[in-house]
Amino acid sequence: MTEATTDATLTLATLRAGQRLRGLVPGQTVTLIAIDPIDAGLFEVFYRDDSGRSGARAITDADAARFEVAGDLDSAPAYDADPDEFRLAAEALRIKYAALYDPMVAVNSSDVDPLPHQIRAVYEELLPRIPLRFLLADDPGAGKTIMAGLYLKELILRSDCERAIIVAPGGLVEQWREELSQKFDLRFEIFSRQMVDDAEGRNVFADHPLLIARMDQLSRSEDLTEQLGEVTWDVAVVDEAHRMSAHYSSWAGEVDETKRFKLGRLLSETAHNFLLMTATPHAGKEEDFQLFMSLLDRDRFEGQYRQGVHRTDTHGLMRRMVKEDLLTFEGKPLFPERKAYTVEYELSPAERDLYEQVTDYVRTEMGRAERIAQAGDKKRGNNVGFALTVLQRRLASSPEAILRSLERRQQRLDTKLRDMQRIITDDARFSTSTSSHIDEWSTGKTPLDFGSDALPALSVDDFEDFDEETTDEERAQFENQVDQVVDLATAAQTIPELRAEIAILEDLVRTARRVRLQDHDKKWVELRTILDEQLLAKDGSGTPRKIIIFTEHRDTLDYLQQKIAAQLGRADSVITIHGGTRREDRKVARERFTHNPDTVVLLATDAAGEGLNLQRAHLMVNYDLPWNPNRIEQRFGRIHRIGQREVCHLWNMVARDTREGDVFTRLLAKIDQMSIAYNGNLFNVLGDADAFQERSLRDLLIEAIRYGDQPQTKAKLDRIIDASVSHGLDEMLGERALHPEMFSALNLNEVRARMEKARERRLQPGYIAAFFIPAFERLGGRIRKREKGRYEITRVPARVIDTARRLNRWAPVAEQYERITFELSRMHPDGLADASLIAPGHPLLHAVIEATIDDLGPTLKQGTVLVDRRTKQTDAPMLMFSVEQRIENTAADADTVSHHFDYPLLEQDGTVTVSAAPPYLDYDRPDSTETEAVxxxxxxxxxxxxxxxxxxxxxxxxxxxxRMDEIKTRLDIESARTRAQVKDRLLAEINHWDREHNRLEALERGGTVGRLRAETALVRARQLDERLNHRLEQLDEATNLVAVPAVIRGAALVIPSALLVADVEPEAQTFARQTAEVERRAVEAVLAAERALGREPVEMPRNNPGYDIQSTDQSGFVHYIEVKGRIEGSDTFTITTNEITFAQTQGDRHRLALVEVSTSGAASDQLRYVSNAFTHLEPSATTRSYNEVWRDYWERGGPPR
Structure with a gap:
């Protein structure tokens, strides 16, 4: 189709279908489809733009005069564009729509090495569902953040996502930002109060397209949720989504909606794609789980779950993979074996005496606190109970922790006593009250508050439930509140009682100080033994082992830091992270522990452990055991996660013959027993919050402290622990039986085949580099090669910066870049500056692409002539096309369900073949001697x-x-299942409320009126009926597919070089024939070698660009082989830019096969393979081929492998 302009003034009379017009649609050239007169001098024209989308306009003669004819649909391209400019424009277009060509472009342009279950989640579960409503519920440590990042990046690169919000607990938002930035180059902002202030009355969410927000910051603010409801999102992701759970509050189906649940409902309604993520989706109650699932599909889970009436099927809405089922691409278990040991130690006589004295004090005061709460002062009773519980836990932690706690408590209460006495004295001096009233205070006849009302309200639940939602500031504040309550909360209600308690504390402090000074800490002795036995050994590579030690108390952490540093002889051998450690310092500590071989011990508290992934260590000690059993699994998960290659070991330290020690010993023994029963193949024996549902472990421990010396109490606690662990396991296995559809099995062969098929279309790094460098220099940019595979950009042209700003003001381009690279492995080299990865999605690459298309885009429609100089060329000219294809559904938003680019080659007999890679990369421009023939x-x-x-x-x-038939078949199956479930659920609810209406109406006629009126039940039934009809219409629209007319993006005439030679000499014909014979011998030699290696080789068709043989090994991995055969004694061989670039994208999966063809016959042919053959070359999109020295490569080669 010719792109030509005319100076003639257009009128309505001269317009006709098939013309290409400029001016009808601003900034576009469109094709007229039809013209329809609707009045004198007024026409309605129908057109199609270059994306294939149709439109209509009403125009007059005055409008037509402003149009310009740019060509005719019936005319062929002129084929006179510059070939190099055509290729550069074609590559710009291909990389712009990288996601349409490279099916896993997010994987290949991100700093991640995804695993089979992650690939399956993103490319088989998430991306095909349009729109998405899904719960990703894989086990902790499975890498759900990686999956979400890949999903988001794919949608962004496919132009399906411009606005996205991630809602996460407050303690995780910074981690989300870091991971998305560092691994995916996605620049999300953390939502802040400053943003609200800067909005100055505008909707703050409308101004920020890529946001990460704290869950409770949004849910607790009516103003923010109101603004959130006024905007829409392409994608909303919720991390730790189980926090958005809710409960039914009555038989009438009324929901007790939490603020978090309401936030989830709001996001579900305003997000086109909605992804929930949690490792604990099911807390044991099916009705609560189904209410939670209603956030994804309100119709499928309408109404309160009734067993026997409602289904439990979650098919198509969620996936859950447990650690035990996760595999590597080699088929090996992803998570290594793990072992847990219970380290029991005997208290020394002095420690035993201190333990009994403190426990007796705690038991006595707990009884008084309970009486205070029963008398009505619940806050004070809870605070005292909390303080005493913490004291008991610090007693079990270390001599240092209990000594410091007792000292602070005794000193603070003593200060409080003196303050009260001074107040009484001052009151006696200035008050008009009688002296008998003052005597009542002093003697205890009148109760006193002792400042309890001024203390923060805490309970034992707070210590365990403090979670990832908190920020650094909130953690520090909480720890201060804990110290206040532990130091000052007292059950004493009179001055004599307070004096008595202080006297007891003074005795306890003396005993604790004596124990501390004796330095006979049996617990530390056991830890020291573990350190000596484990840290002195080295791993297989000679690297020192590393260990993480968890404690619950800051005093113990400081105590252990001094002890361990002295034991190891180096202060820098130990590093600490606690609740008061700032996030920046936490990051520094993590990096030091990971990379500094001298730092071998990390001491951490639970507050610091949230969000901390430390696979560098495989040894862990629970110096203090948590009173929430699930935290044991959470702690172990810090090292037992993706990336861990060593067997993980955990030591749990327990004091023998102590009340809480006996409980823990029984618990750990039961867990070990269950684990042995499942041969170690069930990692989380307790399940996800399934155990201890009837009575918490915390309550059992408190009961043990108070009554554990009674034999009947101890026996009862043993029975409860055994039953609770068994119940947790039964619940977990029962959940898997009830919801088998959510526990996915991984078909490794299918995932591997998908990955291998996608490898062939990779663009990174070779094709990106070959385009970017010449395109950037053409626009006036300055780029210099520095270290291997790394470059410095000393000048980014103003035009590129302006283009980037126009495309996305939130992703600016810098004026200079110290280092860039196209290879993931060269981003963070040791001792060198980090480099920006230039890959699809990077704003600099995006801007260069757009500027190139602006300049050279017309050459694609104009067409060009390319010459095929390969030995495997065709006998006649061909036409090469770039074709865009799109399939949409008929939903209101017209979702694109498929979008592809193909490069068909049309031969003169009408045969069409498709190339996996763009053929133009292997073709050359005509030279000056070929002009006439061309x-x-x-x-x-x-x-x-x-x-x-x-x-x-x-x-x-x-x-x-x-493609449409394939997609429709899949959608019809999914839609039929969803349709059946929606109808079953909503019809059951409609019938239920119809029956309720009839029952209530009968009661009301008899004069009985309850809380629920008959009219209310009838309204509910009618509303549900309307919802059912509307949902069924939506399901129909989602499965009705339409094909958007294919769009020809570019065309080229490809001429074999043999046709451009005027007179072919007989010698040349003989040479060509001999060359073909040599190449045939070479290919046969490689095919035989591959079969000898046990692989299955397949020879590619003659027009396949990039490589000659695809060979699959027994594990399903594909190797790509470029074959070069030469008669022995040859000096050079020719390699095309496309062959080089393809090799660079495949890394160690590519082989250059060199075959020296012997004149003595095939038996004497010699074969060598060269791996990573072309890493030293820098191909350019404007250079077609290179002549390389045969001997240089031959000497680098070796036997086939």
Whole structure:
């Protein structure tokens, strides 16, 4: 199709279908489809733009005069564009739509190495569901953040996501930002109060398209949730989504909606794609779980779950993979074996005496606190109970922790006593009250508050439930509150009682100080033994082992830091992270522990452990055991996660013959017993919050402290622990039986095949580099090569910066870049500056692409002539096309369900073949001696014909229609299942409320009126009926698919070089024939070698660009082989830019096979393979081939492998 302009003034009379017009749609050239007169001088025109989308306009003669004819649909391209400019424009277009060509472009342009279950989640579960409503519920440590990042990046690169919000607990938002930035180059902002202030009355969410927000910051603010409801999102992701759970509050189906649940409902309604993520989706109650699932599909889970009436099927809405089922691509278990040991130690006589004295004090005061709460002062009773519980836990932690706690408590209460006495004295001096009233205070006849009302309200629940929602500031504040309550909360209600308690504390302090000074800490002795036995050993590589030690108390942490540093002889051998450690310092500590071989011990508290992933260590000690059993699994998960290659070991330290020690010993023994029963193949024996549902472990421990010396109490506690652990396991296994559809099995072969198929279309790094460097320099940029595979950009042209700003003001481009690279492995080299990865999605690459298309885009429609100089060339000219294909549904938002680019080659007999890689990369520009021959062929009848209709028909017949049939088959199956479940659920609810209406109406006629009126039940039934009809219409629209007409993005005439030679000499014909024979011998030699290696080789067709043989090994991994055969004694061989670039994208999966073909026969042929053959070359999109020295490569080669 010719792109030509005319100076003639257009009128309505001169417009006709098929014309290409400029001016009808601003900034576009469109094709007229039809013209319809609707009045005198007024026409309605129908058009199609270059994306294939149709539109209509009403125009007059005055409008037509402003239009310009840019060509005709029936005319062929002129084929006179500059070939190099055409190639650069074609590559710009291909990389702009990278996601349409490279099916896993997010994987290949991100700093991640995804695992089979992650690939399956993103490319089989999430991306095909349009729109998405899904719960990703894989086990902790499975890498759900990686999956979400890949999903988001794929949608962004496919132009399906411009606005996204991630809602996470407050303690995780910074981690989300870091991971998305560092691993995916996605620049999300953390939502802040400053943003609200800067909005100055505007909707703050409208101003920020990529946001990460704290869950409770949004849910607790009516103003923010109101603004949130006024905007829409392309994607909303909720991390730790189980926090958005809710409960039914009555038999009438009324929901007790938490603020978090309401936030989830709001996001579900305003987000086109909605992804929930949690490792604990099911807390044991099916009705609560189904209410939670209603956030994804309100119709499928409408109403309160009734067993026998409602289904439990979650198919299509969630996936859950447990650690035990996760595999590597090699088929090995992803998570290594793990072992847990119970380290029991005997208290020394002095420690035993201190333990009994403190426990007796705690038991006595707990009884008094309970009486205070029963008398009505619940806050004070809870605070005292909390303080005493913490004291008991610090007693079990270390001599240092209990000594410091007792000292602070005694000192603070003593200060409080003196303050009260001074107040009484001052009151006696200035008050008009009688002296008898003051005597009542002093003697205890009148109760006193002792400042309890001024203390923060805490209970024993707070210590365990303090979670990832908190920020650094909130953690520090909480720890201060704990210290206040532990130091000052007292059950004493009179001055004599307070004096008595202080006297007891003074005795306890003396005993604790004596124990501390004796330094006979049996617990530390056991830890020291573990350190000596484990840290002195080295791992297989000679690297020192590393260990993480968890404690619950800051005093113990400081105590252990001094002890361990002295034991190891180096202060820098130990590093600490606690609740008061700032996030920046936490990051520094993590990096030091990971990378500094001298730092071998990390001491941490639970507050610091949230969000901390430390696979560098495989040894862990629970110096203090948590009173929430699930935290044991959470702690172990810090090291037992993806990336861990060593067997993980955990030591749990327990004091023998102590009340809480006996409880823990029984618990750990039961867990070990269950684990042995399942051969170690069930990691989380307790399940996800399934155990201890009837009575918490915390309550059992408190009961043990108070009554554990009674034999009947101890026996009862043993029975409860055994039953609770068994119940947790039964609940977990029962959940798997009730919801088998949510526990996915991993078909490793399918995932591997998908990955291998995608490898062939990778763009990174070779194709990106080959395009970017010449395109950037053409625009006036300055780029210099520095270290291997790394570059410095000293000048980014103003035009590129302006283009980037126009495309996305939130992703600016810098004026200079110290280092860039196209290879993931060269981003963070040791001792060198980090480099920016130039890959799809990077704003600099995006801007260079757009500027190139702005300049050179017209050359694609104009067409060009390319010369095929390969030895495997065709006998006649061909036409090469770039074809865009799109399939949409008929939903209101017209979702794109499939979008593809193909590069068909049309031969003169009408045969169409498709190339996996763009063929133009292997073709050359005509040289000056070929001008006449090229002109003659380009002017021939076949080349001058317009073949676009034929190509579009082929695209529909061979591409769109089969793809549409495949997608529709899948959608129909999913829709039928969803339709059946929606109908079952809503009809059951409609019938339920119809029956309720009839029952209540009968009661009301008899004069009985309850809380629920008959009219209310009838309204509910009618509303549900309307919802059912509307949902069924939506399901129909989602499965009705339409093919958007294929769009021809570019065309080129490809001429074999043999046709451009005027007179072919006989010698040349003989040479060509001999060359073909040599290449045939070479290919046969490689095929035989591959079969000998146990692989299955397949020879590629003659027009396959990039490589000659695809060979699959027994594990399903594909190797790509480029074959070069030469007669022995040859000096050089030719390699095309595309062959080099393809090799660079495949890394160690590519082989250059060199075959020296012997004149003595095939038996004497010699074969060598070269791996990573072309890493030293820097191909360019404007250079077609290179002549390389045969001997240089031959010497680098070796036997086939």
């Amino acid at each position: 002109a003659e062929i380009a002017g021939g009848d076949w080349a001058r014909q317009n073949h676009e209709k034929l190509v579009r028909a082929w695209a529909y017949r061979e591409g769109l229609q089969p």
